[in-house]
Every structure is written in C-alpha cells, then in structure tokens.
Amino acid sequence: MNLALRSVDVVVPCHNEAEALPRLHRRLAAALDGRAWRLIAVDDGSTDGTDRVIRDLAARDTRVLGIQLSRNFGHQAALSAGLAEVRADGAVLMDADGQDPPEVIPQMFELWEQGFQVVYGVRARRKASPILDVCYRVYYHLLRRISDVKPPLHSGDFCLLDAAVIRALRAYPERKKYWRGLRTLAGFRQIGLPYDRPARREGTTKYGPLRLVALAADGVFNMSFFPLRLIAFLGAAMALGSFVLALAVLGWYFSDLAIFGMRPRQVGGWTSLVVLSVFLSGVQFLSLGLIGEYIARMYLETKQRPEYHIASRTDQAAAASPTDARAPTS
Structure with a gap:
C-alpha cells in the first residue's frame, strides 16, 4: 500500500493531562497534515478535567476518539484500552506530555514504508536530572542483560506498530502487561529511530519514584526468570x-x-x-x-480479571450536547 494511503491511529494515555492535551492535538494535526489519522485519547481516571478537554476536542474534530476508564488503572492498562480501539493500518503509541515529539512520526512513516513493521523511538538525548538519567541507563542495560529477549536500549513506549504487529500483541493474554517488552517479544521487522526527548512543558510528571520502580519491576519480572x-x-x-x-x-x-x-x-x-x-x-x-x-x-x-473497564466513549456525536445536535440532511 502507498504510504499516503495508509491510515494511523495515535494512542495517547492521559492521566491529569488537561494542560498538555490541546497542544499535543495541535502538534499532531500539523505533523500528520494530509494523512489519514485519528487520535485515541484514553483518560486513565484523571481528576483535573482531562475528560472535559477530550470531549471538547472530539466536538471540534471528528478525528478524536475519547475513552474514559472507570478509574486509574495505570499507564500500561491505558495503552491496552487504546490498542483495543485501533482500526487503522497502524498505530503510534505516545505520551500526552509532548516529550514524545509528534514531529518524529513522519520519519516513522518513512521507515514503515520501507517495510519495517515496528519503528521504536530511541532516546538519544533526554532532559532529565543526572541521577535519574544514570538510573535509566543502568536499568536498561541490566534489563537487556537478564531478559530472555533483548529489548532495545533507551527505548520507551513511543513507537509505530503495523496492524500485523497489533494483532499479534492482542494475542498475549496476560493482564500485567509491559508493552515495550512484549513489542520486542513479538518479533517482526523492527528498527530504532533516534530522537531527542525534550523536557515537559505543561503539567507535572505522573511517574514518581515509586511508579518508576513499579514499572522497572514489571520489566524484570515479566520479561525474565x-x-x-x-x-x-x-x-x-x-x-x-x-x-x-x-x-x-x-x-x-x-x-x-x-x-x-x-x-x-x-x-x-x-x-x-x-x-x-x-x-x-x-x-x-x-x-x-x-x-x-x-x-x-x-x-x-x-x-482472569479484566485489565480495565471503560466508563464512557467520546467521539463527535457523543461530545455534542442535545442543543448542538443537528438533524441529518437528506
């Protein structure tokens, strides 16, 4: 299929990202101009009005689909909820804080057109504290050493997945998922794309020390004996x-x-x-x-508990209030 004809769904987990989401939407619209795309924003139990922001975006843009989870299930579960809604030829997984630059996605498209089915972002440089940066580097090297598969160094969830890969990933039945590890485990043709990861501009990070440790533990225990x-x-x-x-x-x-x-x-x-x-x-x-x-x-x-529950869905029809609803034209 020609690159210009391929459609892509952008899956974005959101937890208290009311400040960052509108800017991300504008950057996505600019970066993907002329392409068939859709934003799947998964509200992971936010308390700052993120759900209202998603409804507003969906009311103004038919390309926005909002998924509201019934509570905070965690970042990886929110990714699962978003991937379950993907209907396009491929999907991009990224964070809502803007640290995963939408401007990199067209470069991912080019590698996708060359036949690569997984294009994952590699953080060549990141704006983080020196101590945290050292911890990241040690963890990724350690995980690569002890893991039964070899996940790429300095690669997070930011990636482009072909529809064939998404179908393969949906076959994994575990509830406690570590998506970047499963992505490596699935195989297919993969390539890394280096990019600079800037500092967050809006809001505050939702990954404190305890959550980072929990995510690291998921990587170790899910991917290694x-x-x-x-x-x-x-x-x-x-x-x-x-x-x-x-x-x-x-x-x-x-x-x-x-x-x-x-x-x-x-x-x-x-x-x-x-x-x-x-x-x-x-x-x-x-x-x-x-x-x-x-x-x-x-x-x-x-x-076999459900990994998440969806409280409601928001697209343009659901986002419109009764007074805004228009009768269909004949």
Whole structure:
C-alpha cells in the first residue's frame, strides 16, 4: 500500500493531562497534515478535567476518539484500552506530555514504508536530572542483560506498530502487561529511530519514584526468570561454600592446630552459629520474596480479571450536547 494511503491511529494515555492535551492535538494535526489519522485519547481516571478537554476536542474534530476508564488503572492498562480501539493500518503509541515529539512520526512513516513493521523511538538525548538519567541507563542495560529477549536500549513506549504487529500483541493474554517488552517479544521487522526527548512543558510528571520502580519491576519480572535463576545459583554457591567450610573445620578440629593462639577445642562456636543462622534466614526470606513475586503474578493471571473497564466513549456525536445536535440532511 502507498504510504499516503495508509491510515494511523495515535494512542495517547492521559492521566491529569488537561494542560498538555490541546497542544499535543495541535502538534499532531500539523505533523500528520494530509494523512489519514485519528487520535485515541484514553483518560486513565484523571481528576483535573482531562475528560472535559477530550470531549471538547472530539466536538471540534471528528478525528478524536475519547475513552474514559472507570478509574486509574495505570499507564500500561491505558495503552491496552487504546490498542483495543485501533482500526487503522497502524498505530503510534505516545505520551500526552509532548516529550514524545509528534514531529518524529513522519520519519516513522518513512521507515514503515520501507517495510519495517515496528519503528521504536530511541532516546538519544533526554532532559532529565543526572541521577535519574544514570538510573535509566543502568536499568536498561541490566534489563537487556537478564531478559530472555533483548529489548532495545533507551527505548520507551513511543513507537509505530503495523496492524500485523497489533494483532499479534492482542494475542498475549496476560493482564500485567509491559508493552515495550512484549513489542520486542513479538518479533517482526523492527528498527530504532533516534530522537531527542525534550523536557515537559505543561503539567507535572505522573511517574514518581515509586511508579518508576513499579514499572522497572514489571520489566524484570515479566520479561525474565533471572531472579529465580539467581536464587538457584546462590543456593548452589552456598552449598558448595558450606561443604568447603565443613571440610576446613573438620581438618582444623582433627589437626588441633593453633590459629591466632586458639585451638579448635577452645572455641565454643556459639557466635559463628548464630551469625550463620541469621545469614541463612535472611537469604531464605529474600528467596521467598522473589518466588512470591512470581506466584502473585501467576495468581493474578489465573483470576482472569479484566485489565480495565471503560466508563464512557467520546467521539463527535457523543461530545455534542442535545442543543448542538443537528438533524441529518437528506
């Protein structure tokens, strides 16, 4: 299909983005001028009037579809709700804060036309605090090392997905999704597109330290069994170390050599016994905690709870008030 004839749905999760959304809409309209596109704005339980902004946009622009979730389900669930509404030849996933530049999307289209089915943004430079930037870099390198698949470095949710990829992603049944990891897991022809990620201009970030840690944990536990393998490795290492220590203690006991002026029969052993017991108890509790994280996720999956609930939908017809409604022309 010719590039100019391809349609695209832009999926934008919104949580308290009333200030940023109108500007994003204007930038999208400018960047995608002359192309068939639609904005799917998913209101993820906002409390700042984001739902009213979406209704206003939908009333003025037939290309806007608003999805209001019944409460705040989280960024990844909002992406799921948006992807479920995609009907176009492809979809762009991006944030509402403007840090994912709409002006990059035409470059994604060009790579799409070349046959790539996934075009993901790579953050060449980002405006973030030095400490946070270091944390991001360490996390992405660590995730790539321990993951069963190899997600690209410095790549978030900003991407273009072909319809074939979207159909494949919809087949994943898990409720606790980590979309950027599943995108890599799905395969297909993928390519990265470097871009500069500017600082947020409107509003405040919704990803505080705790949410960032939770998202990082989703990446580790959803995409890797490394923590479980680490437990097995540590267990084997401790067993080997204990065996070597036991041989050394037995050798010292039977040789009755004096070490630092002390002989084995003069050592009571209570202190070392307590220290060793406490250490092993700590390792056991840590191991149980890691195993419990996987069990909790399996429990969540077996319940098959809905990932989200839609409270209402807003397009131009729904956005218009009764007094604004016009009778159809014959």
